[in-house]
Amino acid sequence: MMPCLFSFVLLLCLLPSVVPLFCYTCVFPAISPLDCIRYPTRCPPGQLCLSSKAIGQKGEFQVVLYEKSCVISSLCGITGEKFAMGLNFTFTNECCDTHLCNGASAIPGAFYTGALLSLALSLLFSQ
Template identity: 35%
Template sequence: MNTIWKAVIGLSALIVAANCLTCRHCSVGVFGSCLFGSNTTCVNSTESCYTGEAQFNATGSLTLHTRGCVNSNLCGLTLTGSLLGAAYTSTYKCCVTDLCNGATSVQLSAALCAAILSSLWGFWEL
């Protein structure tokens, strides 16, 4: 029975660790600067931090930037679309470490995840 509990707790610890990726979030930025940025925690283990660019084809010089969490399937893709009749091309560059998409320090959510994992560690002694 102890083996089953250890396996359940170990799996839970892995799920908690996977859900603790912290990324820089920015809804819109211009000229490489984020307007109203913050940090966010990704909600599932299939997400990565990303830095995205949307370049409007007609102007060539106007590029909008975004940052946040994105499904890892979109990483490295180039997508096209239109906004109010203006065509654009967008790209997603991804990374998978805390705040790798623009911030300079690890924030509280990483510390919280470490605390949760260390509290679960005591169950391994059962």
């Protein structure tokens, strides 16, 4: 009996997780990490959480934009350039793969709030 129970528990541990990944998404790109009006979003299967920073410059004028969303893995860990709004932007994409991992870490209580929200959303969508 005990070997059967052990085998069953081991099988459960090896099964892929069916809980969807939730990431923060900004309503619009922000000029400060704290200005990002973010909300949790359920990502499509296979996507990761993105935190992107773009620095735009034209002469002496410089603007920094922050964005959060879900993204396909091929867009993770890249740096590139874009031209938009008359500015040359250099962007960096960073990804992570745990619930709400792309949130701002500047607010100490945000981790606990995010963890509780993530748990509640996981329970809601796993039924």
